[in-house]
Amino acid sequence: MRAMVYTEYGPPEVLQLKEMAKPAPRDNEVLVKIRATTVTIGDTIMRSLKIPGPRWQRFFARLYLGIRKPKRTILGMVLAVFPLFRRFFNGQGEFGRFLSQQSYAVYIIHIPIIVFLAIALRRIELGAFLKFGMMAVIVVSTCFVAAYVIRKIPGVSRIL
Numbered sequence: 001m002r003a004m005v006y007t008e009y010g011p012p013e014v015l016q017l018k019e020m021a022k023p024a025p026r027d028n029e030v031l032v033k034i035r036a037t038t039v040t041i042g043d044t045i046m047r048s049l050k051i052p053g054p055r056w057q058r059f060f061a062r063l064y065l066g067i068r069k070p071k072r073t074i075l076g077m078v079l080a081v082f083p084l085f086r087r088f089f090n091g092q093g094e095f096g097r098f099l100s101q102q103s104y105a106v107y108i109i110h111i112p113i114i115v116f117l118a119i120a121l122r123r124i125e126l127g128a129f130l131k132f133g134m135m136a137v138i139v140v141s142t143c144f145v146a147a148y149v150i151r152k153i154p155g156v157s158r159i160l
Contacts, residue, residue: 008069009049098148105147105160113143 001022006014025031045051046065051058092100117139124131151157 006047006070009047011048014047099144102144102147102151105151106143108160109146109150110139110143113146114139117142 001020002017003020004015005018005020006016008014023031049058049061049065051061114135117135121131121135121138126134147160151160
């Protein structure tokens with residue numbers, strides 16, 4: 001198969017059309033034939049390694065992509081993680097099923113609960129981030145418990 005590859009950072013001239021061996025999919029993988037694809041500004045930035053932003057972002061980008069030359073392709077990493085993800089996260093446990101059953105009711109009732117708890121906790125003196133974290137934990141758990149209780153009312157579970 002033919003593929004566009006680059007083995008060094010730089011302008012579009014570093015791209016080379018090469019003949020490569022066709023990859024063989026492993027268990028729980030699929031091989032997708034791509035006839036055409038897009039090239040975005042993100043691809044251009046990664047190829048040239050001219051990362052905008054603070055210096056620390058450029059440092060971590062170089063560590064991730066390769067210090068002197070590209071060391072891996074993003075697609076290869078995605079394909080490698082895909083079977084692992086499907087193996088361990090393919091399915092829904094009891095807790096996930098509970099959350100998904102209550103989710104619409106939580107969506108409907110969360111605003112009054114947020115307002116009520118914000119008013120109830122307004123006199124507590126804490127830092128903004130600490131107060132936000134505390135509110136998030138209390139609101140999410142309260143919403144799911146309230147949704148569970150409300151859905152236990154006969155006939156309500158058909159609506160919510």
